[in-house]
Amino acid sequence: MSYLDELNESQRVAVENIYGPTMVIAGAGSGKTRVLTYRIAFMLDQGIDPFNILALTFTNKAAREMTERISNIVGGQEAKNISMGTFHSVFSKILRFNADRIGFPNNFTIYDTQDSKSLIKDIIKEFNLDDKTYKPSGVFSRISSAKNSLISPEAYLNNDEIQLEDKQSRRPELGRIYQTYANRCQKSGAMDFDDLLYFTNILLRDFPEVLHYYQQKFQYILVDEYQDTNYAQYLIVKKLAAAFENICVVGDDAQSIYSFRGANIQNILNFRQDYPDFKLFKLEQNYRSTKNIVEAANSVIKKNKDQINKKVWTDNIIGEKLKVIRTLTDNEEGKTIAGRLFETKQGVGSNWSDFAILYRTNKQSRAFEEALRKLNIPYKIYGGLSFYQRKEIKDLLAYFRLAANPRDEEALKRVINYPKRAIGKTSIENIIIAANRYNVSMWDVITDFNQYPAEVNSGTKSKIYEFTTMISSFNAQLNKLNAYELADTIAQASGVMRELMDEKEKGPEEVERYQNIEELLSGIQEFVKSGDSDEFKSLSDFMIEVALLTDADEGQTEDRNHVSLMTIHASKGLEFPYVFLVGLEENLFPSQMSLNTRTELEEERRLFYVAVTRAMNACTLSYASSRFVWGQLISSEPSRFIDEIEPEYLHFETPQRGAGRSLMGGGFERQHTGGLNKNPGLSQPNLKSLKDIQGNGKSESPGEQDIKVGYNVEHDRFGKGKVTKLEGNGADRKATIFFPHHGSKTLLLRFANLIILEE
DNA sequence: CCAGTACTTAGGTTG
DNA sequence: TAAGTACTGG
Numbered sequence: 001m002s003y004l005d006e007l008n009e010s011q012r013v014a015v016e017n018i019y020g021p022t023m024v025i026a027g028a029g030s031g032k033t034r035v036l037t038y039r040i041a042f043m044l045d046q047g048i049d050p051f052n053i054l055a056l057t058f059t060n061k062a063a064r065e066m067t068e069r070i071s072n073i074v075g076g077q078e079a080k081n082i083s084m085g086t087f088h089s090v091f092s093k094i095l096r097f098n099a100d101r102i103g104f105p106n107n108f109t110i111y112d113t114q115d116s117k118s119l120i121k122d123i124i125k126e127f128n129l130d131d132k133t134y135k136p137s138g139v140f141s142r143i144s145s146a147k148n149s150l151i152s153p154e155a156y157l158n159n160d161e162i163q164l165e166d167k168q169s170r171r172p173e174l175g176r177i178y179q180t181y182a183n184r185c186q187k188s189g190a191m192d193f194d195d196l197l198y199f200t201n202i203l204l205r206d207f208p209e210v211l212h213y214y215q216q217k218f219q220y221i222l223v224d225e226y227q228d229t230n231y232a233q234y235l236i237v238k239k240l241a242a243a244f245e246n247i248c249v250v251g252d253d254a255q256s257i258y259s260f261r262g263a264n265i266q267n268i269l270n271f272r273q274d275y276p277d278f279k280l281f282k283l284e285q286n287y288r289s290t291k292n293i294v295e296a297a298n299s300v301i302k303k304n305k306d307q308i309n310k311k312v313w314t315d316n317i318i319g320e321k322l323k324v325i326r327t328l329t330d331n332e333e334g335k336t337i338a339g340r341l342f343e344t345k346q347g348v349g350s351n352w353s354d355f356a357i358l359y360r361t362n363k364q365s366r367a368f369e370e371a372l373r374k375l376n377i378p379y380k381i382y383g384g385l386s387f388y389q390r391k392e393i394k395d396l397l398a399y400f401r402l403a404a405n406p407r408d409e410e411a412l413k414r415v416i417n418y419p420k421r422a423i424g425k426t427s428i429e430n431i432i433i434a435a436n437r438y439n440v441s442m443w444d445v446i447t448d449f450n451q452y453p454a455e456v457n458s459g460t461k462s463k464i465y466e467f468t469t470m471i472s473s474f475n476a477q478l479n480k481l482n483a484y485e486l487a488d489t490i491a492q493a494s495g496v497m498r499e500l501m502d503e504k505e506k507g508p509e510e511v512e513r514y515q516n517i518e519e520l521l522s523g524i525q526e527f528v529k530s531g532d533s534d535e536f537k538s539l540s541d542f543m544i545e546v547a548l549l550t551d552a553d554e555g556q557t558e559d560r561n562h563v564s565l566m567t568i569h570a571s572k573g574l575e576f577p578y579v580f581l582v583g584l585e586e587n588l589f590p591s592q593m594s595l596n597t598r599t600e601l602e603e604e605r606r607l608f609y610v611a612v613t614r615a616m617n618a619c620t621l622s623y624a625s626s627r628f629v630w631g632q633l634i635s636s637e638p639s640r641f642i643d644e645i646e647p648e649y650l651h652f653e654t655p656q657r658g659a660g661r662s663l664m665g666g667g668f669e670r671q672h673t674g675g676l677n678k679n680p681g682l683s684q685p686n687l688k689s690l691k692d693i694q695g696n697g698k699s700e701s702p703g704e705q706d707i708k709v710g711y712n713v714e715h716d717r718f719g720k721g722k723v724t725k726l727e728g729n730g731a732d733r734k735a736t737i738f739f740p741h742h743g744s745k746t747l748l749l750r751f752a753n754l755i756i757l758e759e
Numbered sequence: 760c761c762a763g764t765a766c767t768t769a770g771g772t773t774g
Numbered sequence: 775t776a777a778g779t780a781c782t783g784g
Contacts, residue, residue: 059773088774112774193774228773260771361770363776383772420760548774569771591770607771630769631775716784717762734760748760751784 029288290319334367
């Protein structure tokens with residue numbers, strides 16, 4: 001067990017204490033991941049069966065990293081048998097296995113946040129409520145926090161306190177929306193992210209034999225980032241650990257930055273009460289940063305009232321003081337930081353990947369992007385839209401979801417008319433009305449109009465019939481074709497591939513979309529090939545894996561030598577030799593929204609602590625004295641957090657030369673436009689009425705009766721084109737026309753004003 | 760059905 | 775400012 005020699009004293013005792021309740025408070029950079037992985041390795045060395053170990057993390061990234069590290073120590077086969085992953089992935093598997101007990105199909109789909117919000121939006125509309133008082137995202141977060149506190153819709157409606165709260169905030173219908181939302185999810189055989197935790201709790205609460213089984217299975221439980229657990233997660237862990245109490249939680253209260261999402265610092269305090277005989281270990285030696293960095297961070301975080309007493313220290317060199325740079329505008333901040341970064345790289349001869357620029361909000365990235373690009377510095381922005389959230393990917397995935405679970409309402413709504421198959425908005429609305437009336441899913445309605453009559457005309461019905469037949473045929477092949485074969489079939493047969501192929505002519509964005517689809521398909525092929533050769537991997541297996549993946553940067557092995565740009569939240573758990581922490585201004589960091597309460601301000605301070613402690617060798621702080629906010633130049637004050645650092649760790653730099661001019665040049669140009677544009681616009685109405693007269697005078701628009709497929713026609717905007725298809729009757733009569741310069745378009749003849757050139 | 764325009768809104772982010 | 779949505783005219 002040579003690896004034990006690599007640990008310091010407090011790390012080693014934390015690793016070896018594998019029985020009984022244990023809490024490890026791990027300061028920033030103190031080797032937390034190392035302790036967790038070695039602890040598991042030590043357990044296996046002690047003869048503990050990997051099947052009996054449950055290790056929970058918060059992010060896929062953390063789970064991957066831990067799996068990898070443990071495989072390196074104990075070998076892949078052993079590591080594979082440990083239940084290791086995020087809360088959501090581990091418990092979604094358990095839920096699939098036991099789905100029938102809680103009224104879900106075992107192939108239930110998982111709604112992401114977009115799906116949830118779109119469903120909520122629909123419900124608000126159906127209830128005829130004003131979507132300003134009932135904002136979908138606000139309603140969603142209310143429902144989310146109810147679920148995370150394990151409050152059922154019924155309990156929500158029966159709780160006087162909650163009802164009073166909602167009445168006072170003028171949103172008395174929230175409870176009914178929650179109830180309807182939950183009901184619709186259930187009918188659709190779908191769970192959202194919060195449901196995965198909520199229903200795990202229900203399962204363990206209502207089925208003692210299930211609880212007993214998993215208590216016996218998971219005799220040893222480890223939880224990483226314990227300060228980020230919410231109530232639902234806390235309770236799952238508590239229930240599972242009740243039989244053996246071999247539970248180890250690892251965290252750092254000073255790095256709790258997700259309370260706005262329901263994470264609860266109280267869980268650390270509860271731990272003391274739940275397990276009075278628990279052992280506490282503190283990892284206080286920082287191996288990451290210089291003395292100046294560690295002490296600067298300490299001097300700020302000690303201003304917080306709510307914290308567990310500890311003293312993070314380091315044996316590392318003193319290092320440079322933290323530089324503080326002031327610039328006059330946000331754009332200049334970008335230029336200055338980019339220049340400084342370039343100089344540092346030249347000076348020390350390091351890699352671009354040794355540098356990170358961290359900011360409070362995503363929108364700050366722009367100024368740095370521009371400046372880095374001008375200096376030809378490679379960079380990568382983390383965060384933003386992930387691969388699986390792109391429109392074209394979600395569209396195709398929606399077909400996959402339907403293949404596995406045709407009742408999935410959000411997936412159905414997404415693709416029932418994509419690519420266009422003449423199933424209009426009104427028909428879809430009427431289908432939903434019928435589904436609600438009979439309390440069944442949309443799929444039930446559209447596959448059995450006899451039993452569930454809906455106001456849909458017969459032409460549309462036959463289109464729908466084609467669609468449902470197609471989906472059913474995908475569904476029938478789920479266990480016959482492997483994931484790649486079926487995915488490829490769907491991509492072709494659904495028409496998604498052809499749609500994107502046609503659009504490829506339009507421009508680079510469309511080409512990229514097509515390539516994204518290709519990338520998804522080749523990803524599925526890889527998925528099929530991975531693992532044992534004779535193992536059958538179905539498309540639903542793939543969907544299970546992918547539903548909980550949100551990391552965009554999977555499989556991007558190319559060129560990793562770049563500067564990293566990300567929010568501080570995204571930087572948690574990472575480290576960089578050189579960190580630039582930018583935008584340190586009041587109302588930006590700390591955020592304006594956090595200034596109301598002490599607890600919110602303390603969370604901002606912890607965020608600042610996290611940011612500073614990412615740095616290994618040097619940390620540079622910067623702020624601008626004015627910046628553009630929503631198109632307006634506003635002046636700003638340096639952040640209070642700069643003042644809170646003991647001055648002995650700081651080095652203030654003088655402002656850059658020539659800056660005054662740039663303020664004049666860039667700042668005040670944007671006023672004094674317009675002013676002459678006050679004329680009442682007489683010409684507009686005149687023009688319009690002229691057109692009206694023309695329209696009326698034409699008696700009949702040409703072509704209504706005599707247009708045919710194959711005709712060459714001319715359109716006043718798209719120019720010349722050829723008719724490829726005709727459909728609909730009367731006012732709905734439309735033509736699909738291929739225009740060489742604009743691609744294929746479907747136009748209502750009523751409005752198109754086509755001129756027939758030749759037959 | 761398509762495309763242009765009027766209007767609104769703006770936090771951090773995992774699964 | 776920028777992006778997203780709702781509305782409207784052809």
